[in-house]
Amino acid sequence: xxxxxxxxLDMRGISKIFPGVKALSNVNFAVxxxxxxxxxxxxxxxxxxxxxxxxxxxAPTSGTIKVGGAEVRMRRPADAQALGIRMVHQEINLVPDxxxxxxxxxxxxxxxxxFLRKGEMVRKAAAVLDELGAGINPRERLGDLSISQQQLxxxxxxxxxxxxxxxxxxxxxxxxxxxxxxxFRILRKMRDDGIAIIYISHRLKEVLxxxxxxxxxxxxxxxxxxxxxxxxAAQMIRLMVGREVxxxxxxxxxxxxxxxxRVERISDGTRFHNVSFDVRxxxxxxxxxxxxxxxxxxxxxxxxxxxxxxxxxxxxxRKVSINSPSEAVKAGIAYVxxxxxxDGIVPGMSIRENxxxxxxxxxxxxxxxxxxxxxxLAADYVKQFSISPPDGERRxxxxxxxxxxxxVIAKWLAARPSALILDEPTRGVDVGxxxxxxxxxxxxxxxxxxxxxxxxxxxxxxxVCDRVVVMRDGQASEPLMRGELSEERIMALATGxxxx
Amino acid sequence: MSDAAMEISGVxxxxxxxxxxxxxxxxxxxxxxxxxxxxxxxxSVVSPAFFTxxxxxxxxxxxxxxxIVVVGMTFVLVVGGLADLSVPATIACGAILSLxxxxxxxxxxxxxxxxxxxxxxxxxxxxxxxxxxxxxxxATLGIGTIGLGIVQAAVxxxxxxxxxxxxxxxxxxxxxxxxxxVLIFLVIALIGHFVLSRxxxxxxxxxxxxxxxxAEASAVPVQAVKAGAFVITALTAGISGGxxxxxLQSARPLxxxxxxxxxxxxxxxxxxxxxxxxxxxxxxIAGLIFVQLLTNVMVLDGVxxxxxxxxxxILIVGAVGMDAALRKRGVA
Numbered sequence: 001x002x003x004x005x006x007x008x009l010d011m012r013g014i015s016k017i018f019p020g021v022k023a024l025s026n027v028n029f030a031v032x033x034x035x036x037x038x039x040x041x042x043x044x045x046x047x048x049x050x051x052x053x054x055x056x057x058x059a060p061t062s063g064t065i066k067v068g069g070a071e072v073r074m075r076r077p078a079d080a081q082a083l084g085i086r087m088v089h090q091e092i093n094l095v096p097d098x099x100x101x102x103x104x105x106x107x108x109x110x111x112x113x114x115f116l117r118k119g120e121m122v123r124k125a126a127a128v129l130d131e132l133g134a135g136i137n138p139r140e141r142l143g144d145l146s147i148s149q150q151q152l153x154x155x156x157x158x159x160x161x162x163x164x165x166x167x168x169x170x171x172x173x174x175x176x177x178x179x180x181x182x183x184f185r186i187l188r189k190m191r192d193d194g195i196a197i198i199y200i201s202h203r204l205k206e207v208l209x210x211x212x213x214x215x216x217x218x219x220x221x222x223x224x225x226x227x228x229x230x231x232x233a234a235q236m237i238r239l240m241v242g243r244e245v246x247x248x249x250x251x252x253x254x255x256x257x258x259x260x261x262r263v264e265r266i267s268d269g270t271r272f273h274n275v276s277f278d279v280r281x282x283x284x285x286x287x288x289x290x291x292x293x294x295x296x297x298x299x300x301x302x303x304x305x306x307x308x309x310x311x312x313x314x315x316x317x318r319k320v321s322i323n324s325p326s327e328a329v330k331a332g333i334a335y336v337x338x339x340x341x342x343d344g345i346v347p348g349m350s351i352r353e354n355x356x357x358x359x360x361x362x363x364x365x366x367x368x369x370x371x372x373x374x375x376x377l378a379a380d381y382v383k384q385f386s387i388s389p390p391d392g393e394r395r396x397x398x399x400x401x402x403x404x405x406x407x408v409i410a411k412w413l414a415a416r417p418s419a420l421i422l423d424e425p426t427r428g429v430d431v432g433x434x435x436x437x438x439x440x441x442x443x444x445x446x447x448x449x450x451x452x453x454x455x456x457x458x459x460x461x462x463x464v465c466d467r468v469v470v471m472r473d474g475q476a477s478e479p480l481m482r483g484e485l486s487e488e489r490i491m492a493l494a495t496g497x498x499x500x
Numbered sequence: 501m502s503d504a505a506m507e508i509s510g511v512x513x514x515x516x517x518x519x520x521x522x523x524x525x526x527x528x529x530x531x532x533x534x535x536x537x538x539x540x541x542x543x544s545v546v547s548p549a550f551f552t553x554x555x556x557x558x559x560x561x562x563x564x565x566x567x568i569v570v571v572g573m574t575f576v577l578v579v580g581g582l583a584d585l586s587v588p589a590t591i592a593c594g595a596i597l598s599l600x601x602x603x604x605x606x607x608x609x610x611x612x613x614x615x616x617x618x619x620x621x622x623x624x625x626x627x628x629x630x631x632x633x634x635x636x637x638x639a640t641l642g643i644g645t646i647g648l649g650i651v652q653a654a655v656x657x658x659x660x661x662x663x664x665x666x667x668x669x670x671x672x673x674x675x676x677x678x679x680x681x682v683l684i685f686l687v688i689a690l691i692g693h694f695v696l697s698r699x700x701x702x703x704x705x706x707x708x709x710x711x712x713x714x715a716e717a718s719a720v721p722v723q724a725v726k727a728g729a730f731v732i733t734a735l736t737a738g739i740s741g742g743x744x745x746x747x748l749q750s751a752r753p754l755x756x757x758x759x760x761x762x763x764x765x766x767x768x769x770x771x772x773x774x775x776x777x778x779x780x781x782x783x784x785i786a787g788l789i790f791v792q793l794l795t796n797v798m799v800l801d802g803v804x805x806x807x808x809x810x811x812x813x814i815l816i817v818g819a820v821g822m823d824a825a826l827r828k829r830g831v832a
Contacts (some may be wrong), residue, residue: 337717346777415719
C-alpha cells in the first residue's frame, strides 16, 4: 500500500468465525482516502460480514484494523462512528414522522440542556443538502418524500457527520438510472473532499462507472483488489463466481400466442392515467421507467391491492373486475411484489407455508389443510427451482435473497396463473441467482405464460423482454418492439428528453 | 443473527442456525413445563391443602372459565390484534342473558342466544379493527364500554338470578368424575388448537399476524381474518360468561371484570407473541396453568393480594421481554 497517511482503512488478516462456520477467512482490505472502492461478490461472499466488522457490529476473530494509519479496536457501532466511519444501509433507517432536518441530525441534534436549537439545525441541514445538490426541503416530513429522496437524506445524514469513511450498501437498488446519476455526482464530490467511499453493489455497470478500485470477495475470502481501469464486467463476474457466466440474460425463445392480459386506459386517479398495454402468451413485456413513474402502482392496481377508477382489465379476452388479490388470483393474475421483505414473505413461516399460502383453500378439505398435499407442493418447487437449502421446512427468512425470491415466485406459480407480473424480480440478488430467476422466467413463458416484468435495470429489460412499455409521470408509452430497443431510446422516453 | 445467516451461504451454517433456534424453541416450551412443575412442587411443600383433589378441582374449574377465553384471545394476539379489552362486556352479556332469558325461552335457547349476541359484539370489534382499521385497544375498549352499558341498562343495573335449577345442576355437574365446565373447556381448546394449527383459517391467522402486507399480497382475506379473531374471542367469552352465570346462578354486569387481563396474562406468559405471527393454543394454556397454579399457591401460602399482583406483573413484563429478545435472535 501507499504511505500510511493515504490509507483510510487497512484491514489485515481479518477472520470471523461463527460457531461452526468461517464467515471471513484471512481477508486483507485497504481503502485510500479520496477514492471510491467497490466491493463485489455474490450473496454470501462475506461482504456484509466484512462491513459489520468495519462497523463495530462484529468483533473479528482475528486480524487487525487500522483507520487513518492507527490501529483501532471497535466493540460497538458507536466506536466506529467516533472514528468517522458511517454506514448507509440498503434499507432506509429513518423516522418517517420527523422532518428531513431532524432525521439528518438524529442523535446529534444541536442544542443545550436538551433544548433543541431547531433553527440552527434546519440551517445546517439545508447547507448539507445544498452541498450535495439534493434539492430537498429540510422542513419537509420525511415520510412524504419518495424512496429515492429518502435514500439521499440517508446519505446526507452520513455526510453531515463529516465522516472519513462512508460505506454504501446497494445504494442504487431503489433508484432509477436518472437518480443514480445524481447519486454518483454526490459520491464524486465526497470523494474529491477526500472521503474514502466503500461502495457495495451487485450492479457491475455502476461499479465500472463510479469506482476507482474494486475488491472481489468469494466464499469469505478476498479474491483480488484491482484498479477499475484494468478490469471488465465479465472478468469481475468470473472472479465473483469462480467461473465464466457466458450469458447473463439468457433469453429462451418462446412461441408467442394470443393476448392473455390486456389493460385498457386504466387510471387510479392519482398515480397513473390512461395506461394501456397487453401481454400475450409466451411473451415477456417489460415495464420500465424512472422510480415513481407509476409502474408499481399499475401492477398493484391490476392485482387488486388498490383501486382503479377508470379503464378495464381483461384476461383471456374476458373482462374482469378485480377488487382484491383473491379475485385477481381467481381471474388468473399473479403478482410478485417489489418489496420482498415487506410484501413478499411471511418471515416466521417456513418455505412450505409461504408457498402454499395463496392456494390454501384448494389444499384443504373440510377446512383442514391436507398435509401431504401441502408438503408435496413445496417439495416440488424446492426441487424445480433448486431452492437452497433444499428443505421446505426451513424458515424463509433464513434463506438468501435470491432463494427467498425463488420461493415467492413459486408461491405464485402454485396458483397456476395465466399472467404473472414480476416487480423488480432480481433486485438485490446475486449474479448466480439472477441468472436462475431469468431461467425460471424463460421456462414459464416457454410454457405459455404471459409475463409482465417491471425493472429499473435497463440491461435486464433489454436482455429479457420481447416488448417494452416505458412509463413516465403515470403515463405509458407505446410498446417498443425488441428490434427498436436501446438504452438511449428507453431513457429518452423515461425522462421525456426525446432524443432526435 | 438472521442477517448473518443469509450472509454465509451453505447448508452447514444454516443447519447450525436452525438447530440453535430449535434448542431455544424447545427450551422456551420446556421452560414453562419446568416452571409449572416447580410451582406444583413448592405448593405441595408449603401447603398440605395444595395437593388435595378438592383444591385441584377448584383450580381446574376456575381455570376452565378463563381458559375458554384464553383460547379466543390466542387468536387475537396471533393475528396481530394486540388484545381484546371487551371481554368483560362479552362475559357479562353471556352471563346475564343466559340467565335473564331463561324464563322466556328456556335455558338452552337462552344460552345460545347469549353467545350469539356476544358474538355480535365481537363482529362489531372485528369490523372496526379489521375493516375500518381502528387500533384494537381503542375499538374493543369502546365497544366493550358500550356493550356493558346496554347490558346494564337492559337489566336495570341489578343482579340477575337463575330460574332453572336443572341447567345449574348440569353446569355444576360432573361427567365421568370430571366437572362439565372442564370438559367444555377441553373441547373448545381442542377445536381452537385444531383451527389454529391445522386449518387454512389458522394458517391465514398466523400469516396475517406474521406479515400483514405479504399475507394480503398472497390473496389472504386479511381483513376478514383479523375480524374473525375478534369474533372467535367474543364467542368464547360469551360461552365462558354463560357457564359462569349458570354455575353461580347469578350475574351482575361487572361479573367479567378482570377476565381480559387474566386471559392476556396467560397468553403472553405462554409465549404467544404480543405482536402477532407466532403462538399456539397449547402454549397459551400452559401459560394459563402456570399462572393459575402460581396464584393458587400464593393464596394458600397466605401471600397478600398486592404482592400477588406484583408477581403477576413481573411475569408479564418478563414474558414480553423474552418475546422481544427471541424475536431479535430470529427465533420467534
